[in-house]
Amino acid sequence: MxxxxxxxxxxxxxxxxxxxxxxxxxxxxxxxxxxxxxxxxxxxxxxxxxxxxxxxxxxxxxxxxxxxxxxxxxxxxxxxxxxxxxxxxxxxxxxxxxxxxxxxxxxxxxxxxxxxxxxxxxxxxxxxxxxxxxxxxxxxxxxxxxxxxxxxxxxxxxxxxxxxxxxxxxxxxxxxxxxxxxxxxxxxxxxxxxxxxxxxxxxxxxxxxxxGTFQEEDNAEPVIFGVTTPLASWNPLWANWQFYGQLLADARHTEHWRDKLRIWFMPTGWRPEDVAAKYPLHKPDLSQFEKFEVALPFRQQLYIALQFVAYVALGSYLLNLGETLPPQALIVGWGYMGLGLFVLGAGLENRPWALKLEWLRLVLNLPLGWLAPWVGLWPASALGWAGLFSYSVLSVIGLYLCRGRFTQLAGC
Incomplete structure (x- = not known):
């Protein structure tokens, strides 16, 4: 590590x-x-x-x-x-x-x-x-x-x-x-x-x-990167859940108990016959392939990028001290990390509720400042509170400056 x-x-x-x-x-x-x-x-x-x-x-x-x-x-x-x-x-x-x-x-x-x-x-x-x-x-x-x-x-x-x-x-x-x-x-x-x-x-x-699984890169066949069932999302939590969700949905929809179990261990792409017939999956035509994209104003991109830098810093902190932090501190750190990255993903996708969720994330900094020292995530200190307060204030200012952009595109 x-x-x-x-x-x-x-x-x-x-x-x-x-x-x-x-x-x-x-x-x-x-x-x-x-x-x-x-x-x-x-x-x-x-x-x-x-x-x-x-x-x-x-x-x-x-x-x-x-x-x-x-x-x-x-x-x-x-x-x-x-x-x-x-x-x-x-x-x-x-x-x-x-x-x-x-x-x-x-x-x-x-x-x-x-x-x-x-x-x-x-x-x-x-x-x-x-x-x-x-x-x-x-x-x-x-x-x-x-x-x-x-x-x-x-x-x-x-x-x-x-x-x-x-x-x-x-x-x-x-x-x-x-x-x-x-x-x-x-x-x-x-x-x-x-x-x-x-x-x-x-x-x-x-x-x-x-x-027998080698294939040389062929100049006559340019590589098209990605998966055949596109993620079509910028959300890291959905990225981890996408295919599990599809398997669970297929297991729930099939009428055969044997298929509910074996779907997990069958070759990739296998689906129960009754589910495939009723809920077909349409693969994109690679000859007309277009990358997933969501238009964002520059201010909104900059705000999200700067917020992400803060989460990289938090991740580095956790990685550096992970062996010394108690389990409850790691759980709180993971929860805050997961929530924040989910919110940033929603912002990158211009979800209608992205702005409200971002305000909620910033409000939650207050209970985080109280909870973090209590679980041992970081020591209680005036410096810690000052840092969290400064980060929150700067975030609110940044969010206010690009609020019109969020509202314009996301319909908040």
């Missing part, structure tokens, strides 16, 4: 560099709303991870204590090298089944919903992967990979995947045969039929070549 914390500043520096390259090459790969949505899901995911990381760590530790057939030394270079490669092998199957089974796709689909492709897309992560993801890495515990080694190689694997989320790096020759690259990962994020469900490796692409 600390490696991720140390890497965050570099992530934002590289995103800034990519924005400059966008401008230099006249090749825009960023849209403000999409970028905030991607980063919001990432902030929500890391905050959720503070509450749920124990699921994977505890199950791995239990398996290591009771199921390990070897006791591999933590100080061996060969153990670290083996663990790094074997983790990617486990990740390949986790990732592949995440595309091939409904309940796993419900979690993983968050990462693929963006219709843009840039370094912010790498930070677009699910908040529900902890439910089943731990299962795929138990073989490492059975083989005796120490917990510290497991956690470290898992983090390194995740960090490696950041740089491949860019459109500015072309094919890399021989490198493409062995490692995941921006080119073959662009193909992975496509919704074109040619590229669908290909290139699952995290660091090594030879797993895909070995198991």
């Amino acid at each position: 600390k490696l991720i914390l140390y890497a965050v500043p570099f992530f934002f520096v590289l995103i800034a560099v990519e924005l400059l390259v966008d401008r230099w090459r006249a090749m825009p790969t960023y849209r403000l709303a999409d970028t905030i949505n991607s980063l919001s899901t990432g902030v929500l995911s890391t905050t959720t991870g503070l509450l749920t990381k124990g699921v994977g760590l505890v199950t791995y530790g239990v398996a290591l204590n009771y199921l390990a057939v070897f006791e591999l030394p933590e100080n061996s270079v060969w153990v670290w090298m083996f663990a790094f490669v074997f983790y990617d092998f486990c990740y390949y199957w986790h990732h592949r089944l995440g595309h091939e089974r409904n309940v796993l796709w419900a979690a993983h689909s968050v990462h693929h919903q963006s219709e843009d492709y840039n370094l912010s897309t790498a930070l677009r992560q699910t908040s529900t992967g902890f439910l089943f993801g731990w299962i795929f890495y138990l073989p490492m515990a059975v083989l005796g990979v120490p917990l510290l080694v497991f956690v470290t190689v898992a983090t390194l694997n995740l960090l490696y995947q950041f740089w491949v989320h860019t459109r500015h790096i072309p094919k890399l020759g021989w490198f493409e045969w062995f490692f995941v690259s921006p080119s073959n990962h662009r193909a992975h994020h496509a919704q074109n039929a040619l590229y669908m469900d290909r290139n699952y490796g995290g660091v090594f692409i030879f797993w895909d070549r070995l198991f």
